[in-house]
Amino acid sequence: MKTPQLILLAATLTLSACASLHSEPKAAATSQYTPYVGEPVREIDYTRFHNWDKVDDRTVVVWTKPSQAYLLTLQSACWDLSGREMVAVDGFGGRLRAGTDSIIAGRMRCRIKTIQPIDLARMKAARG
Structure with missing residues (x-):
């Protein structure tokens, strides 16, 4: 194998390893609610x-x-959620709508993509 191909292979393996390391905690956190x-x-x-x-x-x-x-999935990453004591929403009239309303964290307005109920009694x- 030529040197450029080895470098490309090494870079690909490194990125794959980093991606799997970062996705495992996310998957574990989400999986507690998924069922x-x-x-x-x-x-x-x-x-x-x-x-x-x-x-x-x-x-x-x-x-x-x-x-x-409810599990709210946002349309994009909402970085200001980290370490915030409180979030707000921009829903109107006591209603929160997927696709139009947002979570407000810090200075970020993060649009809600989907809203899904969680069966807390079953959880x-x-x-036990």
Whole structure:
């Protein structure tokens, strides 16, 4: 093999290794909710958020009631979610809509791509 081909092969293997290292924590964090996530819904009602959890830079779980949670997938990475105590939404009239409304974290406005209900009762039962 020629030297340029060896360098290209080494670079490809290095990038592949880095990608798999970074995707494993994301996959593990998302997988805790995946078995309990329902079909996407167009919109949800809320009066306030009781809690929220950053799954990764494109996925957030919000609790609209202590017994009701939703997985929000964002259209792009929302870097300002890191380390924030609170997020806000720009939903209007107590409704949060996929495709039009956003999560606001710091100075970033991150559009919501999908909203999926999480079956918390089933999740709690499975964890014992």
